[in-house]
Amino acid sequence: MTRLSGLACGRCASPHEANELQTVCRTCGGPLLAQYGLVAPGLPTLAEVRLRPPGEFRFHELMPTLAGAETPSLGEGATPLLPGEGLAADLGLPRLFVKDEAQNPTGSFKARGMAAAAARARELGARTICLPSAGNAGGAAAAYGALHGLEVRVAIPANTPAAIEAECRALGAVVERVPGNIADAGRWIAARAEEHGWFNVATLREPYRIEGKKVMGYELVYDLGRVPDVVLYPTGGGTGLIGMAKACEEMQALGWIGAERPRFVSVQTTGCAPVVRAFEAGAETAAAWADPAETRAYGLRVPGALGDFLMLRTLRETGGNAVAVSEAELAAGSERMARHMGLWPCPEGGACVAAADRLRRSGWLKGDELLVLFNTGSPFKYF
Secondary structure, three states, rough: OOOEEEEEEEEOEEEEOOOOOOOOOOOOOOEEEEEEEEOEEEEOOHHHHHOOOOOOOHHHHHHOOOOHHHHOOOOOOOOEEOOOOOHHHHHHHOOOEEEEEEEEHHEHHHHHHHHHHHHHHOOOOOOEEEOOOOOOOHHHHHHHHHHOOOEEEEEEOOOOOOHHHHHHHHHOEEEEEEOOHHHHHHHHHHHHHHHHOOEEEOOOOOHHHHHHHHHHHHHHHHHHHOOOOOEEEEOOOOOHHHHHHHHHHHHHHOOOOOOOOOOOEEEEEEEEEEHHHHHHHHHOOOOOOOOOOOOOOOHOOOOOOOHHHHHHHHHHOOOEEEHHHOOOHHHHHHHHHHHHHHHOOHHHHHHHHHHHHHHHHEEEEEEEEOOEEEEEEEEOOOO
């Protein structure tokens, strides 16, 4: 049975009811975060959870769905944590691991968030969900919409790869190409959601995609028996980064870990790096990036994020960092992972390799640290 107790704004902490469809905070417009009863008796220990079948809803008590372990699934979660020995040697980082999210349904980490968001939306009475997507989120929403019997509407920027549109349509979604970037697609779909009564599951504009993403943080502890020293994560909307930080807070409250945290590193591209710019400036929020450049890493072309302040807080509180890499660097990073490890990553994964290389050469990363680099998806949909 879920221990979901309510929702609270990540900015102003205003409480909100969890048993009805919610978007953003009614007080300040900030993102809503799920809250759980973490001290109630009957919660399993870490050892007990590790004995359960792996997957997204393995620790269903701290997931939002009423269906718990019986929540319909496409097999998301429990992605492998691979020892990147050849890549580790090439980078001079011998304790490097790669979390390969490409092995999720629909080929990316976006399946995690949509597994939770679509299931919870269906439980709360939604019939149509919608979102803007520059890539993998649209396909994941279409897949989980089909699983739960929901109509799905997706707005994609005009330059989105044809494979993404084909995937969305094959899974039953209605797709609209919109001029401009992901922010323009976001405004387009938000207006129509308001007009037609669709439930908008855009990044952090509903509370539960982050709950699916936080499971990545739990899985690192399941597999390693501890939190890693450093996590490099490609950052667009930032739900994965924020979710893993939330997982650490929950695990500490449960007594599974102490106050230790990974040093989180946000990886972006030089052509669209609002979080990196804000981090380097010491700002608490990230101003929108004007005219983001074209990039092969479509998931990183996000000029502004609702959860910017949560990302920046996480980076600073964990002693983390933020790195922007060029198109040439991320392409070289993809090639290094493919040739030295036998894993061809999505461009965002290649960006993380490039960031790790730069941080090792600068001395910020030490050779004895346990480092996890995320490959967030398959490269095959980027053509």
